[in-house]
Amino acid sequence: MSSTRLEHNIDxxxxxxxxxxxxxxxxxxxxxxxxDRKIRDIQHTLTFPEFRGRGVAAQVVEFALNDSRxxxxxxxxxxxxxxxxxxxxxEYADLVG
Numbered sequence: 001m002s003s004t005r006l007e008h009n010i011d012x013x014x015x016x017x018x019x020x021x022x023x024x025x026x027x028x029x030x031x032x033x034x035x036d037r038k039i040r041d042i043q044h045t046l047t048f049p050e051f052r053g054r055g056v057a058a059q060v061v062e063f064a065l066n067d068s069r070x071x072x073x074x075x076x077x078x079x080x081x082x083x084x085x086x087x088x089x090x091e092y093a094d095l096v097g
Contacts, residue, residue, distance in 0.1 A: 002019050002020045003019070003020055003021075004017065004018070004019055004059065005017070005018040005021070006018075006059065006060065006063040008063075008064075008067055009026075012028070013028055013029055013030065013031070014026045014027060014028035014029065015027045015028075015029075015060050015063055015064040015067070016060070017056055017059055017060040017063070019051060019054070019056070023048070024047065024048055024051035024054075024056045025045070025046050025047035025048060025051060025056040025057060025060055026045070026046055026060060027042055027044070027045045027046075027057075027060050027061055027064045027079070027082070028042075028043055028044050029041055029042045029043060029064070030043060031073070037074055037097075038071070038072055038073045038074065039073065039074050039075075039076060040068050040073040040074070040075055040076070041075075041076040041078050042061075042064060042075060042076070042077055042078065042079050042082045043078045043079055044078075044079050045057050045060065045061060045079050045081045045082060057081055057085075058085060061081065061082055061085045062085075062089075064082075065082075065085075065086075065092050065095060068095065069092075069095055073095075074095060074096070074097040075092075075095040075096055075097070076096070076097075077096060
């Protein structure tokens, strides 16, 4: 049974997922502040080929959305996968803006 670890790599501006201590994928973002709004633009989600088909992208995107919400960020889903994930999980729709 493999272990899964999710991390927010602030220095690299991305959320990472590790399976058995090997980087399996990530979601990178850019941040900005507009007035009193904090905005996180999730620009790209990547799952390395050898880890595809295991739900890696969904796990890292869910982690990124939950962490962004906890930190008070609105989301811009530039990445098509993040946009699709939010559409399929409407509990995150309030983050988009």
